[in-house]
Amino acid sequence: MADTPIDFRTTPDRYRHWKLALENGVAYLTMDVNEDGGLRPGYKLKLNSYDLGVDIELADAVQRLRFEHPEIGAVVIRSQRDRIFCSGANINMLGLSTHVHKVNFCKFTNETRLAIEDASTNSGQTYICSINGIAAGGGYELALACEQILLADDGSSAVSLPELPLLAVLPGTGGLTRLVDKRMVRRDHADFFCTTAEGMRGKRARDWRLVDRLIAPSKLAEETRKIAEEMAGKSSRPRQAKGIALTPIERVIDGDTIRYPHLTIELDRERRAARFRLTGPTDAPPADAAAIHAQGAAFWPLALAREIDDAMMHLRLNETEIGTWVLQSQGDGALVEAYDALLERESSNWLVREIVLFWKRTLKRLDVSSRSLIALVEPGSCFAGTLFELVLAADRSYMLDGVFEGSNLPAATIRLTPMNFGPYPMGNGLTRLAARFLAEPSHVDELKDEIGRSIEAEDADDLGLVTFTPDDIDWEDEVRLAVEERAGFSPDGLIGMEANLRFAGPETMETKIFARLTAWQNWIFQRPNATGPEGALKLYGTGKQSKYDRTRA
């Protein structure tokens, strides 16, 4: 599945599977999947089933609505089709995909759903799912990501999670977890529901908390509109504001170099590593929110976040053998700090709020990327505040103690800003500092005294902010060794290890989905009962019966 690279950049005028309409403060995202519009040949996207391409468009729409449409306070997800809302991930596509593609596809799809939930919770854009027909598997999982689920009460419209009975896999992209943790469906009801291929409809679906409202089919469109407009009316978004255009992300792939305006990535295929080199701002930040608005997508923090986000998706899906991401930066830490100060000062502005929330999501995407993350803090780098979160997100960090011989760059420093103490929680609800210092929460408070100070290696080490601080004699060897060592380990083992070590402390619906449900699903996807020659996923639609290995592990 890695023939031509998958491109995550799109625009509404190029959507093949979704229609976006705006009216009275409400956006209508209407699913109408083009059967022949699959990302890869070999399968037809029948019955509003989806592949990664369909979800790339949805993710784009969710993102654009936030930045381009401050006037939109509610979003309706619905289907163009009669009798079918969405039948979930396309089974033939799954059958043709590599394990790696399947896992990455599920992860991205769940990130889109989390972005939907983030919009409802934090951005004043509440998602409503209006179901006319069957919402099966991933189709119902998409509904579960919305704040409200409306179901036509027509005796046939239904919600279902038929993965287990039909395909021998799980509703593993959040389905099970959202069912019992978000909607708090009783576990015995969930058990019955998830083993009933045809799903549930009508009163039982509502009584069991699977949907929020039943609506007569003739009134569904009208009631949906009314509910959405009412929600939009209560939104905190500024109805009169104008959005900014998310202009195309400029990217040039030149052999093993990927160039964005503020980010260059060099692939070292021998060491299976990608070096991210981020560039800090070159000028002082604009004066205020209005000036940020005038810069639009060119505003440095927004531009950089979009580039990092696109780069991560590109590398995840298209460079699956590049197992280590080395994070480096170049620029002036004082300027980064000044941008952070601006973001903090203007935090009540809708656009600034969106930019900060987007950084939060981008950093979370990094946290759940199945790549080893190594941060290098060198002279000339600018890991301050928001950018220092990248160092904290890394599995380990190296900071040069002193200067490089023959270089006139002063010693490397890092800086903390207030942005390290709240706005960018991880999926588990903790800041990266709080997660790092789980054993000594008071240390996080003490670190607040360090805000704004240029911290050199020795102090950074004392404060526990970096892992290792070699001097220039050891630097090259130590860093090379770390990267090469990583390349020698089993990727599977590393994925599991990193997913476990990164998220100490509390769990949330979000971390449960990534770190628990996904792990089970990955396991099940590997088991012959699902993907073996006689597995349910392979035989689906052939009329043949799977023969299961009956042992219970």
Place this chain on the structure above:
Amino acid sequence: MADTPIDFRTTPDRYRHWKLALENGVAYLTMDVNEDGGLRPGYKLKLNSYDLGVDIELADAVQRLRFEHPEIGAVVIRSQRDRIFCSGANINMLGLSTHVHKVNFCKFTNETRLAIEDASTNSGQTYICSINGIAAGGGYELALACEQILLADDGSSAVSLPELPLLAVLPGTGGLTRLVDKRMVRRDHADFFCTTAEGMRGKRARDWRLVDRLIAPSKLAEETRKIAEEMAGKSSRPRQAKGIALTPIERVIDGDTIRYPHLTIELDRERRAARFRLTGPTDAPPADAAAIHAQGAAFWPLALAREIDDAMMHLRLNETEIGTWVLQSQGDGALVEAYDALLERESSNWLVREIVLFWKRTLKRLDVSSRSLIALVEPGSCFAGTLFELVLAADRSYMLDGVFEGSNLPAATIRLTPMNFGPYPMGNGLTRLAARFLAEPSHVDELKDEIGRSIEAEDADDLGLVTFTPDDIDWEDEVRLAVEERAGFSPDGLIGMEANLRFAGPETMETKIFARLTAWQNWIFQRPNATGPEGALKLYGTGKQSKYDRTRA
């Protein structure tokens, strides 16, 4: 690996791998694994490595110390060997084992570690690990289960988790989670530690929180003794009390029937189901704690818990194709309630505390058993209080509404007792009632008003205490269908689904290990990089280098 059945029943005089000595309120559990004492042929238990047989003895010792030795307030785990504490799970054994055996072995091992932690936290028996030599992999995981880890400061004694670098799997029996969640080791330190095959020793091991104290090798034995005796001195256990003997569990396996004094299990191989028929008490409970003590292991709640526990282990390891456990009971609910009242009244007594804690652990073992659980509440059953927890633990429950035609048994009832509201939390810290009614916590309070009432099917349904309440016309078909349907599904899918639906709500170290770390480990155990013909686990010790598939899922 399922040739002769594995028997979990043992006694100290039959131990082959551990020595148990008692002195001054301290128990010394000394590991001295018999190389030739493997549970199965084909591998040698070199270097104090272990297989399931070694852990069965440890689990037995942990259990006996609690019941048979109220005078013991601290337990020291140490090694008989010079230079080696324990080298973890035996690799050759893992290489020879089926996936199912490996997973079940890891689960049991972790349950033993949880029992150790439960003893330290709740039973006044604090575990101290005294490490002289190398504690590698599962050896260090065992240490992590202890409250204190003492390490000889001799320049060579070390702790390590070399699974990832050497074997391409995880320290998956709690290692990673206990590291960052229990000991709260900083995540970048944990990353370095888990990728360093030789592990850590001396000052760094202590500074990084991997061990608690460094002790000069010549003083290790003496210091360990001092620390343990000091702990024992602070224990809440009654030094002067006498323990009770955990007499052998009587079990007869007769074809497809397994008979214990208070529990009969019938295997229905066609439907891949085991019917558990528990028997309630036949007499009124004894008067007080002294009378309980006099009954000893024959005291009905203790006897039944031991039988259920043994049965679960037997079925898990020896009957791996029996995928559904059907839970039934027979007896007088009022008598069960009377026993619960006694347990509550005498809860401050050390023995009663142990019995209640043992029920807690037994119910938790049921929660994490990879079997579908279906409870049947019929006329003549006695699901009250403690026994009603089995119904709450089930994935779903059926309760007959009314009576069976031609039977003179009155309608089935269930009863709540105070034991349903606190003493038996699940691994996630919630009572089963609280987990069930996550969406309406106030309902749990309302249910307290129902304590002691005989609740018939219609009310049980209204109160949300059972899943389905068919009448006698539908009963047989509905129950049969449920069991048969379960037998038709993929076992893997069911395992993942049940593990996710059973534990809504908060996560703890315990649920993280079972539901997240184990899932990753299961996945990794299936991947060719670990267990394929060129996988690290297969090639370990051959001198050959694994060839890894480098893609990142």
